[in-house]
Amino acid sequence: MTGWDGDVYTRPVAPMDTWFLLYPDAVAGIIQVFVEGTGTIDPDRLAEAVEAASEACPGTRLVREGRTWVDSGVAPPLRVVDGSRLDRTAFTGMPVLHDRMPETGPPCEVLLLTGSPTTVVFRADHAALDGKGVLVWVEDVFRVLRGERPRGASSELTEADVIAGAPPPSGTALVSDLEWPSALGAAPPHRTGLFWRRRTVDGAHPALVAKIASALTRYVGRPVGRFMVPVDLRRHAPDIRSTGNLITNLLYEASAEDDWHTAHERLLTLLAGNVDLLSGVDPSLSRVPLETARPRIAALDGFSARSNRYPALAMLSHLGRIDLAELSTDTFHATTLYPLPSSGPIGPPELNFVECGGRTEITIGWHDSPGTARRAEELLDVLADVLSPGRNRTWAGNDTDRPLAREGTVVEQFRAQVARTPDSVVLTGPEGEISYAELDRRSDAVAAELVDRGLGPDALVGLLAGRTVAAMAGIWGILKAGAAYLPLDPGQPDARLADLVTDAGVTTCLAEREHAGRTAIPGECAAVVLEDVAASGRRVPAAPVAPDDLAYVIYTSGSTGRPKGVEIQHRALSTFVSWATRIYEVGPDTRFPLFSSLAFDLSNTAIFLPVLAGGSVALVPDELDHLVLRDVLENLGATALKLTPTHLDLIGRLGLRPTGFRTVIAGGELLRGPVARRAQETFGEGCRIFNEYGPTETTVGCMTWTFDPDRDGGAVSVPIGVPTDNTRIHLLDADRRFVEPGEVGEMYLSGAQLARGYRGRPDLDRERFVTLADGTRAYRSGDLARMLPSGVLESAGRDDEQLKINGYRIEPAEVARALEEHPSVTRAFAVGRARGEDRTLCAYVVPGGGGEVDVDALTEHVRALLPRYMVPSVISVVREIPRTGNGKVDVSRLPDPFTGAAGEPSDGERRDEVEEAVATIWSTTLAVPADRIAGDADFHRLGGDSAALLAMLATVSREVVGKDQEQEFMSHLPTIVRRPTLSWVSELVRRSRHTPV
CATH class of the missing domain: 1.10.1200.10 (ACP-like)
Structure with missing residues (x-):
């Protein structure tokens, strides 16, 4: 019998437990699970969590009394160990990893490794726990760390109990014999310890075991390969929670000629027939005294090693897919988990697999001998390439390493440019011409004010200003002080701007005089009149500005209903400026008009590029209409232009005829071939048309393509080209695997232009800024693309509901949230509806309490909360928001918002x-x-x-x-x-x- 003896948990030593008790002294027989992450874990809190989780999982506190496991009541110990010397690929430098567990204490312990990354190692004697059981305990430890109750694991079942209660097997067990060579060659006759190697592969991989088995069979050059596959018997009793050994080793054969589908089908067939129930350890092993069985096993192990004959080529153990959120706390974010194999007597090399965080961890371990570790590394190379082929990971377009054309931050470059051309014109507009020296003087005065207020590196200063000289002095003054600026668009509602200031933690806001009294600046934020400060004439010594310091924060629409602030550092900004200046041939004779909102990072091209190259900026304070656009194109002397494809299309539709332009850059949304062709005709053959791509998180632009009318004029969309200097683009599928050339994948962007992250939003950082298998930090853009045969990328839309309207990112969830704040609305949904070639932002609302909705009043409500570009063009009132079977909104069942919108003139309505x-x-x-x-x-x-x-x-x-x-x-x-x-x-x-x- 098994179970509780009074208040003490007990269970018999099962046959599978006995097998691990027979391990030779040179092999520890320890399960070791590494949890790595960022942040910190307090040792005292961890010790308390280990104690509480072990109370709920008594199998972690067992001691053996003869043929019975008994709960000792003693929690596993916690040791803080120096992890700075640990090689996390070869796992050398920490002898403790080879130690056996003490025979007189609990079968588990926890190591908290000092150094980076923060790591917790959970160690367990395999005689008392299996891998899945250790995970049950590990997850409970982190539950307690988060302040939650542990789920516990108090089931007393052994594998014999599960097998007895499971459906009878319908298959035929494979005969276990010692006829298979090791996949790594012969092991040493005398055990001298284990070696380990680790490899991380991008993506989660369906049929992982079958794929590895087929690849290994081909690697060793055999037509058929046999493998031991540990199977968790909990699948037959899914309601139990146990830490005990509930595994059997299924023998599985794969053919070198099979594709992975066939190999996977063969494995599933075995499992469907419950063949794992026939694969357990001989029950009679429990009746043989350990001192009698151990010499017999040792002799058999020696024969196996000398003859290089094993039950299988290798053992393939898949620990499953792990949700890293279950291993994270408020101070620690888990980034990966992996186990170290523990090969026992007569056992072939063991490979362990875990899928977590969009990656697959592979560890291999076996008995150490000359050459085996090297062969293990070769094998891992082969397996990694099978799962993630090099042809998919390698793209010539990513060969982008290039030194910056100019050294230093943009502040240093600005001071140098002022010194070179102090009297040259840098700004033109309603105030006339402003020289570099004058802009330097005004911005120095702004910097002096901010330094006096104690605002320096990484401090964020609000800037509530239009496209004026004062705004330009504000930007450069903030940067000179070593601080960063938060551009606030005066055209946006006060309520929204106040929310941004509060969310960003801004304590000082520079505002143009006409805006200084607005409620856009909350009472707790000091409002400083920008014109007064800039005119003071004060100067301060130059503040040091480092590449890692924050340069600016720009807020974009948020998928959670809240806007999010993107933090851009000086290194990213100077990298963009270096690349864009070269590729767009910006020089002293370049003049960009600035007519976009400063809160739209498209404007940064005009703000920084010409100024740092000795050129000039034509300030356009008026809101854009056809008259302003005509003036921009015909009267300002501009030579270069950055705008959205929508506005580029508008120029052609208005029939405008600009002259003198050498460079036109379209960015922010899809550029269609016909639009680009018409733009080429409008601006002339001597003007280059560029299609630039880049989300705010990658600093303005990170890809570009020069339009060719003959090559691209008929394309549905103009290619977005190749990455900028020091930027790389990776196309991955929904499981984070690299896609085949020509297939559509999500763009993951990496390199020097990557944002620091989202301001105050570590949850979004973890979601959108990820780490690839090779350690590369990358941004998940949500934008889809495909590789064209020419070797450049073409946009293929989005993988979510985000919209691009006039270049602005719009998250429909944020629009819906604003609508639902109105008392007459209980539920809202926003979506882009197709109207010809364009998409229009539309919304659907459900009235509350059977009442009615005044659409005009609702529209005014939204205008008071959101920027103009986020106000729905059409709001339709519906009785319900239809859903699909999986709970998503069924857009196809929503009414067409444009049907009947035209109405019809009444009989009495006469037009003049x-x-x-x-x-x-x-x-x-x-x-x-x-x-x-x-x-x-x-x-x-x-x-x-x-x-x-x-x-x-x-x-x-x-x-x-x-x-x-x-x-x-x-x-x-x-x-x-x-x-x-x-x-x-x-x-x-x-x-x-x-x-x-």
């Missing part, structure tokens, strides 16, 4: 010649019959986006309003955006036409 002309233009723009557009029809509800709205207004200005009155007409743009109906636009046309010039 103005409204008729405007309706005709709407019809052309939106592909809706003019006679079907009612006066109260909403331009956005008809599917028009912001770019289409500007194109429509430009046509109305040209064809209906007239050149003399178009300035007056376009001054009403803010009211048109809020009320884009046919009747209102027509009314504004009438007013403008009657306005005296």
Whole structure:
């Protein structure tokens, strides 16, 4: 019988336990599980957690009394050990890993290794626990560390009990014999200890054991290979929780000619027939005295070693897929887990596998002898290439290592440029021309103010300003002080800006005078008038700025409903500037117009590149419409342009004819071939058109491609090209495996331009910034791409619901969250709906309590919370949000938001010649019959986006309003955006036409 003896947990020594008790003295027979991660673990808290978890898992406290295991009540000890000398590939430098467990104490212990990475090693005597049992205990230790209750493992069943209660086997057990050579060659006749080697492979791999078995069979050059595969008998009793030895070693054969599908099917067939129930240790072993059995086993082991004959080529032990969140705490984040094999007598080399964190850990171990470790490394090379072929991991486009063209941070480069060209013009705009020396003087004054306030390296300063000289002085002043800037768009609602300032922990905000009193600056944040500070004329000694210091933080839309701040360091910024200056040929005669929001990192191209190359920036403070765009292209003397593909398309649709441009860079969203072709025709053959790709997390841009009309003009999308200097791109599938050339994969971006992470969001850091198998830190972009036969990358969309509208990233969850904050809405869902070639942001809301929703009031509510580009074009009221069987929103069952939006003019509704002309233009723009557009029809509800709205207004200005009155007409743009109906636009046309010039 097994079970509890009064209050003491006991169980008999089972046949499988006995086998491990027969291990020779030279082989420790210890299961060792490493948990590595970042952060810290307090030794005292860990000791308390080990004690509590072991109380719940008494199998970790056993001592052997004859043929019975008895709970000693003594918790496994914790030792703090110097881990600085540990080689985590060969596992040399720590003799403790070869120690046996004391025979008189508990069968487990815990090692907390000092040094980096933070590591906890859980050691257990294999005679008392198996690998799955150790994991049960390990997870409970971390549960206690998180302040949770341990689940415990108090089941007293042995493998004999499970086998007796399991379904009878229908298969035939393979005969166990000693006829197979070791996969690593002969072992030494006399045991001298074990060696270990480790390899990490990207991705999780279905049918992992079958793939390894087939590859190993081919590696040793045999037509058929036999393998020992430990099988967890808990699969027959899934409700039990036990730490005991509930494993059997299934004998499994693989053919060298089989593909992995066939090999996997053969293994599944054996398991389906419950053949593992026939593979246990001979029950009679428990009845043989240990002192009698041990010499017999030793003799058989010696024969096996001398003749190089084993029951199988190798043992393949898969510990399963591990959720690393279960091994993490508030101060420690687990990054990987792996066990060290423990090869016993008569045992072939053992390979252990664990899949966790998007990677597969492989460890191999066996008896040490000359040459075996080297052969093990060769074998791991082969297996790693089988799982992750080198042809998929290697891409010529990733050969991007290049020294920076200029040394130092952007602050050092700016000071050097001022020294070279103090009197040259650096800024132009409504204030006239500003020299480098003047910008240097004003920014020095800003820096002096910030230094006085104690703001230096890694301090974040808010910047609430438009595209003005004061804003430029603010940026450079903040950077000179050694601090970082948080750009705040004055056009965004105060509520949102205040949330960003609070979330970022900003204590000081530089604001232009007209914005200094806004509630966008919370009361706990000091507001400093930017113009006053910049005009003070004060100077301070240059503050040291290091490459790892923070340069700026830009907030992007968040998939959790909260915006997230991306932290960019100086090293990343200077790397981007070096590359972009070279590839775009930026020099002293380059002038970029700056017309994008400073809170949109697309603007950083114009802010930094020309200034650090001796060129200039044309400041455009006005919001973009066709008049401003015409001025930018024709009157500012600009030679280079950075804008979104939407705006590039708008230039062609407006029929503008810019001159003098040598470089046009499109970025922020998909660039279609026809749009690029028309842009080439518009700007002329002498202008290079670039398609640049790069999320905010990789510092503005990390890939580019030079458009060729003959090569790319007919493409659905222009390629995004190859990585920038010191950047690498990897295409991985949903299981983090490298994809085959030509297959679609998610882009993982790595290199010198990678962000530090998200401000105050370690949860998002862990989700989006990952570590690849070779130790590379990479950003999961969520953007899909494929490799073209030409060796460059082409965009293939997204793997989630994120939208790109006018270059801005929009997470629908953030839009839905804002809608749900309105009292009349119980549930909301936002999505991009196709309208022609473009996507329009639409929302669906469910009223609360059977009430009604005032859509106009709801729209105003959202405008008060979100930036203009995140306000849905159409809000539809529905009774419910339909779901699929797996709980996701079924977009196909949501109503078309554009159906019926045009309405129809009523019988009594008569149009004058103005409204008729405007309706005709709407019809052309939106592909809706003019006679079907009612006066109260909403331009956005008809599917028009912001770019289409500007194109429509430009046509109305040209064809209906007239050149003399178009300035007056376009001054009403803010009211048109809020009320884009046919009747209102027509009314504004009438007013403008009657306005005296």
